Amino acid sequence: MKNDSSSSRRKFLQQIGATSLVAASSPFASLAAQQKAEERILTYDKKITANDKVRIGVIGFGVQGHYDLGSALKVPGVELAGICDLYPGRLENAKETYGNDLFVTRDYRELLNKSDIDAILICTTDVWHAKMTLDALAKGKHVYCEKPMIYKISEGHPVVAAAKKSGKVVQIGSQRVSSIGLAKAKELLAAGEIGKLNMVNSVNDRQSSIGAWQYTIPKDASPETLDWDRFIAITGKKIPYDPKKFFWWRAFKDVGTGVAGDLFIHLLSGTHFMTNSKGPEAIVSTGQFSYWKDGRDLPDVMSGVMQYPDTPEHPAFQLTLQVNFISGTGGQELTRLIGSEGIIDVRGNTITVKHSIMPEAPGFGGYDSLFTFSKAMREEMQKDFEAKWTPEQRKKKTKEDIVYNPPAGYNEHVDHFTNFFDAIRTGKVVVEDAEFGFRAAAPALACNESYLTKKIVRWDPVAMKLKA
The missing domain is CATH 3.30.360.10 (Dihydrodipicolinate Reductase; domain 2)
Incomplete structure (x- = not known):
């Protein structure tokens, strides 16, 4: 399934580049965000070729699966190749949305076995995350897995090791990063x-x-x-x-x-x-x-x-x-x-x-023990304080x-998916690996x-x- 939103997306990104991103009074009005936006503009201006296309399969087409797929398809060159869900009503929904020719299944392994799928979006119940990630990597697929990456802490190191060994891109779905x-x-x-x-x-x-x-x-x-x-x-x-x-x-x-x-x-x-x-x-x-x-x-x-x-x-x-x-x-x-x-x-x-x-000066007077001292002591200490600290320091x-x-x-979810697909295409490292x-x-x-x-x-x- 193609998505041709590059023109509107590029227009939006050009607006980012022309926007003052921090109040003018700020001493930190750096160009960091503008540079990021300009980098995106170059990405979206680039003509997508057959070699740039990324075909995705989605496991779990519930609430988050719908949102994730919608954001993923806003990235130019991304195509939908299949959806898996255990509930048939969601598979029917998928065909109603993306066409009757869409490949659908209730067995996620059928998606992993499809040679025309490059990347898998795992949007399932938490308890399945690690298992599906390991299976997808073993089949040579790039993986976008919803958070949390694991259901049990003991699953963490095996997933990290498999990701490193595979050489594939693994990105976790906390889009705020x-x-x-x-x-x-x-x-x-x-x-x-x-x-x-x-x-x-x-x-x-x-x-x-x-x-x-x-x-x-x-x-x-x-x-x-x-x-x-x-x-x-x-x-x-x-x-x-x-x-x-x-x-x-x-x-x-x-x-x-x-x-x-x-x-x-x-x-x-x-x-x-x-x-x-x-x-x-x-x-x-x-x-x-x-x-x-x-x-x-x-x-x-x-x-x-x-x-x-x-x-x-x-x-x-x-x-x-x-x-x-x-x-x-x-x-x-x-x-x-x-x-x-x-x-x-x-x-x-x-x-x-x-x-x-x-x-710069320490506290002196007000809600302080000073007022409990004798008058002579208060006056002596007041002179000492004023001699040591200037009015500016106080x-x-x-x-x-x-x-x-x-x-x-601005849509951070689309940005997160953009980072994922950029990494697949260019080999750059994602933040949330x-x-x-x-x-x-x-x-x-x-x-x-x-x-x-x-x-x-x-x-x-x-x-x-x-x-x-």
């Missing part, structure tokens, strides 16, 4: 705009039944139409038929990874990208069932705290994670980088920097705030482990291994 917004936040942090980093607060709250994964279940759902036995085969368990576990799978630990695997993973991926971090060394989490008591066995409200060590890439900092599926805020998404001289707020691709810089320093807004219509994916997935999954065992999980971020 390809966004121009996070690139700007990363640049500002590295430039010392907020001083020395010491904490990151990251929140992704929702307040809706759909946000809590209560997706519509079709009227014809049954063990036969959902191919239930094939669906649960990977678990090694005899799980009684439950359509919720098929369509609301994120909420059930037999096949999904809850808010940690769905949303903590995004917050971790973004934080690791902006800080260049390899990961935390201590992880603890807690959760509760507050509202969505629908049979799920993973909580609808969860918080995590992670300690990151002092490394050559970044100073020691603490990361807090929060997901609330019944938040009276109406839902919010915010990552706040807190430093010694200010904060960087990341809301999608909008970046705001606010400064708060302490005066003032808080000020810097103008920075506000960065992406161009209207298997190792990056493992470094983000392991701490997220460790939050579930901590919640279930009520213990602190110790992690070696360099060796990527659990500590005893």
Whole structure:
């Protein structure tokens, strides 16, 4: 299936290149984002030849499968060659959307065996991610795998090793790491705009039944139409038929990874990208069932705290994670980088920097013990303080705030897929490869482990291994 959107996409990218991406008052109005946009313009101006075409197959055509395929097909030269899903209604939907000639199957191995498929998009239940990735690499396919890359921490090293051995491109689906917004936040942090980093607060709250994964279940759902036995085969368990576990799978630990695997993973991926971090060394989490008591066995409200060590890439900092599926805020998404001289707020691709810089002189007077001393002592110490510190040194320093807004219509999801297909065509390295994916997935999954065992999980971020 061809996609011919290069003209409109190129026009949009030219607008990016002509846009001032940071407030004019900012001392960091670099050309980094503009250069990235110009690089994209060259890519889309290039005529796509037969050798440049990438044919893809999609495993899992649910909500994320639809979104992933839609974004992938916006990249010029990408063609759809087949779709796999266990539910026939989704295969019918695929043919209604992409034509009756489209190859469809309920057995993902049939996609892997097709010689005309170059890359596989894995958009399935978490429990299948590692198995399908390994199988696809063994068949010589490039792999785009939705986050989390793995269902169990023990699956991480085998996937990383297989990716390296295969020589194929593996990219994990946390699209924020390809966004121009996070690139700007990363640049500002590295430039010392907020001083020395010491904490990151990251929140992704929702307040809706759909946000809590209560997706519509079709009227014809049954063990036969959902191919239930094939669906649960990977678990090694005899799980009684439950359509919720098929369509609301994120909420059930037999096949999904809850808010940690769905949303903590995004917050971790973004934080690791902006800080260049390899990961935390201590992880603890807690959760509760507050509202969505629908049979799920993973909580609808969860918080995590992670300690990151002092490394050559970044100073020691603490990361807090929060997901609330019944938040009276109406839902919010915010990552706040807190430093010694200010904060960087990341809301999608909008970046705001606010400064708060302490005066050079130490505190003296006001809410201080000074007023409890005798008058003579107060006057003597006041003279000493004024002699040592100038009025300028006693003032808080000020810097103008920075506000960065992406161009209207910017789509980080398409950018993420562009990076994936560029890597396939040119051999360049993607940001979110298997190792990056493992470094983000392991701490997220460790939050579930901590919640279930009520213990602190110790992690070696360099060796990527659990500590005893």
